[in-house]
Amino acid sequence: MSRYVNRDRLAIVVALVAPLVVSAALVPFRASLPNTSVALVLVVIVVAVAANGYRIAGVLAAISAALWFDFFFTPPFQRFAIETSSDIQTTVLLLIVGLVVSQLAARARRLRVIAVTDAGYLAQIHETAELAQVAKSADEVVQHVADRLTVLLGLRGCRFEYGTLIGHPPRLEQDGSVIKGRRHWNVDRLGLPGEEVELRAVGGGYFYGRFMLDPTPGFVPSLQARLVAVTLADQAASALRTAGNL
Known part of the structure; x- marks a missing residue:
């Protein structure tokens, strides 16, 4: 049982930190990288976190990804504000996709645990x-x-x-x-x-x-x-x- 507890704690840390680290790493390419491409990269990160099956971690990763996408890639930069409707739409979709994935992953974990039970x-x-x-x-x-x-x-x-x-x-x-x-x-x-x-x-x-x-x-x-x-x-x-x- 401690295996699940330790894994879940690690998932929370990764959920909070990974979107920030990846977003910061992509900032130098901001001028040449479309925002939709950045959003897709962050979705991959959210999916990777949610694959752990811990719902809270998936939700946190989705929220973190949306926030840092807004902060680094939507004008005005380095502010939690969005000016264009297209960036608002991309940010909202990023959040929604992340939340949906986290719910599906949590249900998959539940089914996986039941599958191995006695x-x-x-x-x-x-x-x-x-x-x-x-x-x-x-x-x-x-x-x-x-x-x-x-x-x-x-x-x-x-x-x-x-x-x-x-x-x-x-x-x-x-x-x-x-x-x-x-x-x-x-x-x-x-x-x-x-x-x-x-x-x-x-x-x-x-x-x-x-x-x-x-x-x-x-x-x-x-x-x-x-x-x-x-x-x-x-x-x-x-x-x-x-x-x-x-």
């Missing part, structure tokens, strides 16, 4: 998928997932809230990380926060509700377990979406 986890995913096909109601799938999450994450309990986002509890994200307030919570060292943690059930761009996880103090769920938990929540959302379309 047969017990895979069996839970398969079992839930089969239940979703034959269950008489989406509520049955939701309760099944809540029960599996309790065991999977070592919880004291788990309940589901339909279609509500009251309050701002800590949140288990799609990449297996946990956000508390505006900061990342170190689950690998501290376990889940000592309060209810939400795991949102989102499918097809719609929010269907959230699983409220009641952590057991001292229990540290693995990254694999957290990623499987996210997958199970996605399956519950899919069942709710299907039920809503009937």
Whole structure:
């Protein structure tokens, strides 16, 4: 697990520094190098960072690339300001492409981790998928997932809230990380926060509700377990979406 933590920390450093270093190195060629070419070079850097699969690093790389592109390559130079509409468009597209790539890479990492996890986890995913096909109601799938999450994450309990986002509890994200307030919570060292943690059930761009996880103090769920938990929540959302379309 420490392998992922160390790699993610390095990815953040690279995300912040690499676009600056590359942009500064290209400044001497500013007169002869089209801005679109510079943007493509920076996209490559963002893709390289995002390939690590750590969403935050990819997002930071995209933001950093857009900022330094603006600073070094759009008049007035050495200022965070843009005068021409074409440069505004290039900067915005650079940012959007970087953000999209980071999201795709984070999902790829999640799938890669699940692919190498043990047969017990895979069996839970398969079992839930089969239940979703034959269950008489989406509520049955939701309760099944809540029960599996309790065991999977070592919880004291788990309940589901339909279609509500009251309050701002800590949140288990799609990449297996946990956000508390505006900061990342170190689950690998501290376990889940000592309060209810939400795991949102989102499918097809719609929010269907959230699983409220009641952590057991001292229990540290693995990254694999957290990623499987996210997958199970996605399956519950899919069942709710299907039920809503009937």
